[in-house]
Amino acid sequence: MAEQIDSGLQLRSLVKKEGQLQVSLETVTTPEPAADEVIVRIEASPINPSDLGLLLGGADMSTAMLSGTRDKPVLSATVSPAGLKAMAGRIDQSMPVGNEGAGTVVKAGSSDEASALLGKTVAIFGGAMYAQYRCVKAADCLVLPADATAVDGASAFVNPLTALGMTETMRRDGHTALVHTAAASNLGQMLNRICQKDGIGLVNIVRSPQQVELLRKAGAKHICDSSTETFMDDLTKALKATGATIAFDAVGGGNLADQILTCMEQVANSDAANYSRYGSTVHKQVYSFGRANTSPTILNRSNYGSAWGISGWLLMPFLHKIGPVDAQRLRDRVAAEIKSTFASHYTQEISLREVLQLDTVAAYNKRATGEKFLIVPQKA
Amino acid sequence: MAEQIDSGLQLRSLVKKEGQLQVSLETVTTPEPAADEVIVRIEASPINPSDLGLLLGGADMSTAMLSGTRDKPVLSATVSPAGLKAMAGRIDQSMPVGNEGAGTVVKAGSSDEASALLGKTVAIFGGAMYAQYRCVKAADCLVLPADATAVDGASAFVNPLTALGMTETMRRDGHTALVHTAAASNLGQMLNRICQKDGIGLVNIVRSPQQVELLRKAGAKHICDSSTETFMDDLTKALKATGATIAFDAVGGGNLADQILTCMEQVANSDAANYSRYGSTVHKQVYSFGRANTSPTILNRSNYGSAWGISGWLLMPFLHKIGPVDAQRLRDRVAAEIKSTFASHYTQEISLREVLQLDTVAAYNKRATGEKFLIVPQKA
Numbered sequence: 001m002a003e004q005i006d007s008g009l010q011l012r013s014l015v016k017k018e019g020q021l022q023v024s025l026e027t028v029t030t031p032e033p034a035a036d037e038v039i040v041r042i043e044a045s046p047i048n049p050s051d052l053g054l055l056l057g058g059a060d061m062s063t064a065m066l067s068g069t070r071d072k073p074v075l076s077a078t079v080s081p082a083g084l085k086a087m088a089g090r091i092d093q094s095m096p097v098g099n100e101g102a103g104t105v106v107k108a109g110s111s112d113e114a115s116a117l118l119g120k121t122v123a124i125f126g127g128a129m130y131a132q133y134r135c136v137k138a139a140d141c142l143v144l145p146a147d148a149t150a151v152d153g154a155s156a157f158v159n160p161l162t163a164l165g166m167t168e169t170m171r172r173d174g175h176t177a178l179v180h181t182a183a184a185s186n187l188g189q190m191l192n193r194i195c196q197k198d199g200i201g202l203v204n205i206v207r208s209p210q211q212v213e214l215l216r217k218a219g220a221k222h223i224c225d226s227s228t229e230t231f232m233d234d235l236t237k238a239l240k241a242t243g244a245t246i247a248f249d250a251v252g253g254g255n256l257a258d259q260i261l262t263c264m265e266q267v268a269n270s271d272a273a274n275y276s277r278y279g280s281t282v283h284k285q286v287y288s289f290g291r292a293n294t295s296p297t298i299l300n301r302s303n304y305g306s307a308w309g310i311s312g313w314l315l316m317p318f319l320h321k322i323g324p325v326d327a328q329r330l331r332d333r334v335a336a337e338i339k340s341t342f343a344s345h346y347t348q349e350i351s352l353r354e355v356l357q358l359d360t361v362a363a364y365n366k367r368a369t370g371e372k373f374l375i376v377p378q379k380a
Numbered sequence: 381m382a383e384q385i386d387s388g389l390q391l392r393s394l395v396k397k398e399g400q401l402q403v404s405l406e407t408v409t410t411p412e413p414a415a416d417e418v419i420v421r422i423e424a425s426p427i428n429p430s431d432l433g434l435l436l437g438g439a440d441m442s443t444a445m446l447s448g449t450r451d452k453p454v455l456s457a458t459v460s461p462a463g464l465k466a467m468a469g470r471i472d473q474s475m476p477v478g479n480e481g482a483g484t485v486v487k488a489g490s491s492d493e494a495s496a497l498l499g500k501t502v503a504i505f506g507g508a509m510y511a512q513y514r515c516v517k518a519a520d521c522l523v524l525p526a527d528a529t530a531v532d533g534a535s536a537f538v539n540p541l542t543a544l545g546m547t548e549t550m551r552r553d554g555h556t557a558l559v560h561t562a563a564a565s566n567l568g569q570m571l572n573r574i575c576q577k578d579g580i581g582l583v584n585i586v587r588s589p590q591q592v593e594l595l596r597k598a599g600a601k602h603i604c605d606s607s608t609e610t611f612m613d614d615l616t617k618a619l620k621a622t623g624a625t626i627a628f629d630a631v632g633g634g635n636l637a638d639q640i641l642t643c644m645e646q647v648a649n650s651d652a653a654n655y656s657r658y659g660s661t662v663h664k665q666v667y668s669f670g671r672a673n674t675s676p677t678i679l680n681r682s683n684y685g686s687a688w689g690i691s692g693w694l695l696m697p698f699l700h701k702i703g704p705v706d707a708q709r710l711r712d713r714v715a716a717e718i719k720s721t722f723a724s725h726y727t728q729e730i731s732l733r734e735v736l737q738l739d740t741v742a743a744y745n746k747r748a749t750g751e752k753f754l755i756v757p758q759k760a
Contacts, residue, residue, distance in 0.1 A: 086683065089656070281697060291681070297678075297681060299677040300676045301632065301677060310690050312684075314687075317661060
């Protein structure tokens with residue numbers, strides 16, 4: 001029997017102005033691809049931390065309830081007034097979800113470029129991936145190596161390009177080594193592999209002895225556990241050994257960025273010949289790209305002078321800034337090393353329907369280190 | 381009687397490892413100027429907020445005591461263990477103080493450039509100005525217009541170049557209007573005059589109705605009082621009216637930077653066509669150049685997406701970055717407008733000896749808006 005590709009399920013997230021989140025599955029018509037477009041049958045799409053904000057709309061998941069039917073479940077939860085304010089821009093708009101995924105090209109537009117992709121396994125990026133079919137520009141498809149499956153390629157964009165974006169930003173900003181917080185995450189392990197392969201000094205900051213062990217086994221040299229009493233000393237030593245003056249911080253809240261800047265300044269001053277009450281002239285930079293800790297960021301600023309900066313960092317603006325040629329160079333490297341440097345590992349494969357089940361939501365919303373969920377939209 | 385310029389008084393600040401600050405007056409020998417140097421008789425030197433850290437060494441001034449003789453008084457005070465740690469780089473080194481000043485060239489080296497300055501009134505910068513004589517490179521002297529006195533030129537560097545550095549940084553970073561906190565200060569009033577003259581949109585943030593009135597009388601258009609309940613709304617309106625996306629913050633501590641970024645993002649989103657949960661793509665920047673509030677900086681980061689940055693900003697690294705030609709262009713403008721745009725007003729003139737008197741210390745260490753002290757080192 002021929003595959004029915006004229007329609008398929010798509011996950012939708014809606015925040016109503018009354019303060020209610022509603023996640024549902026809709027049957028949507030697959031568009032006819034334009035000449036330069038293809039239809040990809042999505043076979044694998046990860047749940048990244050960066051997907052959860054759009055998916056769960058800032059709702060209080062302790063209030064979550066399931067209704068609807070078995071095939072078309074509806075997940076509801078309450079959004080607080082503060083959460084509602086933060087979601088102001090998306091109120092009453094039904095939003096598709098899912099940053100990235102991979103699958104097979106099952107239909108192609110008339111252009112040569114599109115036709116050439118028919119039957120190929122490709123990785124794609126750009127939202128609305130929690131669906132059975134997705135229409136995309138042929139030019140936006142990353143063709144995976146012949147021995148790579150859709151599962152291999154499901155996470156070919158967000159984590160790989162973020163990790164490469166860090167080392168690329170490090171070089172462009174004139175630094176030679178870097179710090180990464182939440183270093184035991186899937187992303188952190190990937191960055192660790194890149195740095196080992198490229199010979200870049202990396203200071204891994206983690207939060208537990210278990211995470212130290214995990215990275216140690218992965219060959220990491222500099223691992224600092226922020227849960228220990230010797231953290232500041234350990235960090236200062238690792239910064240001195242690597243010369244790292246730039247950090248990528250996924251934690252966001254609390255005083256971790258402040259601690260990093262303080263230790264960097266201590267290293268800079270230990271090398272300085274003369275006292276300056278304005279601090280060292282070595283520029284110390286923290287890029288903040290996540291908010292694992294949603295409490296406020298606290299900067300004591302007592303010990304790092306004036307040559308410092310904290311900025312937001314986000315993948316898409318970064319790719320836009322470096323331009324299409326350099327962005328493609330990064331993408332090509334990801335495709336070539338998708339089964340080694342950029343391999344992701346999943347602890348559970350779930351169907352679209354299961355994304356809405358209360359126990360499953362509770363599990364992936366924990367964002368536990370070492371746990372990663374893969375949506376397989378073709379599973380019933 | 382010929383002037384005795386072979387020696388003179390110099391103010392010194394010493395932090396001892398036992399945790400004691402000692403401020404004293406020393407008689408130092410005036411060096412013989414090299415070919416390219418001149419000796420300036422310092423006639424006026426301001427006490428800037430940026431001088432106080434070096435002068436008072438982080439000591440607890442409630443413990444201050446005066447000893448020594450009438451002509452050679454010694455001010456002592458206790459430095460806390462935390463303060464001592466912050467001063468680690470200067471322990472047991474007797475430091476001269478005073479960033480800038482002005483006076484008459486009373487002796488010159490053999491070069492044409494140096495000789496040409498003999499008898500001229502010049503403004504100078506670079507430390508050790510709380511003294512009766514200072515040997516400097518002729519090239520570092522800013523010759524004042526014929527009708528300007530040393531008092532007119534005493535503050536020709538720190539505030540004027542900082543204010544010009546703000547509008548210059550604004551342009552170089554691609555912004556078109558700016559925000560200034562502590563806007564009622566001497567520096568703030570100067571920036572207000574620059575912006576009016578140059579047609580630059582300026583949002584003045586102040587802390588009291590009196591300061592609103594002061595700036596209103598000085599012709600400022602956008603004044604927001606952070607002590608009022610309508611502050612966030614007022615600020616958002618002023619940001620919208622001016623299009624300011626960069627701020628210079630002298631306050632440092634508390635949540636003011638966070639409030640500024642939040643209001644900037646609100647304006648950016650009110651102009652945006654589509655919702656993005658990553659926030660607007662408009663880069664919002666706060667440069668922090670002071671610490672009027674020494675409590676920690678708190679960033680809630682709930683509402684300004686990822687296109688933001690907070691960085692330290694300091695005059696000397698900025699001048700170094702723009703290079704000698706552009707720095708001279710700024711200095712030339714200051715000299716030309718020293719009696720108008722860049723005029724400073726002082727509430728008290730004090731001798732070097734008076735800098736050490738307990739009641740005088742208490743007065744200038746208050747850093748009260750509208751009060752500014754000028755040291756006149758030739759006064760007995």
